[in-house]
Amino acid sequence: MQRHYQKNCNHTNTLVRRNNVNDILTLKKKGEKIAALTSYDYSTSLICDKAGVDIILVGDSAGMVMLGYKSTMPVGIKEMLVFCKGVAMGTKRAMVVADLPFGSYQPGVGAAIKNAIRFIKVGCDAVKLEGGTEVVDTIKALVSMGIPVMGHIGLKPQTSSLWEGYKVQGKTKNSSQKLITEARALEQAGVFSIVLEMVTSEVAKIISENLSVAVIGIGSGAGCDGQVLVLHDMLGIYEDIRPKFVKRYADLSNSIFQAVSLYRSDVKSAKFPEEENVFHMNSNEYRELQKNTTKK
Ligand code: KIV
8 A cells, every 4th residue: 555645734744545445446336437547657647646537557558559569468567567667656546557468367376466466566556457257266366365456358458359359349138248247257256346348338337237346448338437548549649549439638649749840940940948948157167167278
């Protein structure tokens, strides 16, 4: 548990702590929607935390938006640990969830526990892993070791591309029933939350209403207990893919492009640096220096 002390308006210290499992479940019980976002570094996690986001997910989407991989599959544990460290340093109030990358939990329960502990040790509060009934034993083992787990069903980006591709899940009665069964199995295994990715809004609503765990949707409609988006998608920074379910809250790609272009032209035309950006010597020291350095 990360604890920080902050001065309140009476100038006494108030304990500031991160959301834990109980806080997230209380939001669901109160009917308050849960706001989650991804972040992969110290600077953006500071901003997300200050804005009052409830959960910061260090998603394996980091592999795509931070490292340029074509899918989430190649990103490794060492890379994810660096992202998680940065986010853990910047987050005081939100729960920090680490996405277990592909290959870190599939080899077996022992590997899953060992790797999950590495993420908790760098300051994360919970781990997320993809899968339905096939990961139930892994979830039970992690939870029994005291590690909170978030499940992830519906579209599973780590393996979907190998099978049916990136498709909306739960369009038929049979596929919907399979999703509902999987969600129940995850709940019984002990997850505190489930991400539902690209699931029809009808099925997502049924799952959210019938489960006691916090259901966080991405592309799964308004009936979920909360929402998560990839930060770089909603800020308009990552432009390789533009999923229909993303709402763009900013066009930072364009803003950054404008700023970088202006900087480049200011440097080329010697408009930057300006007087306010410059440090000066003491004038006497400068005169002395000039005497010694003036060409004879
Ligand atoms: O990796 C990620 O960012 C995720 C979200 C899309 C839920 O898993």
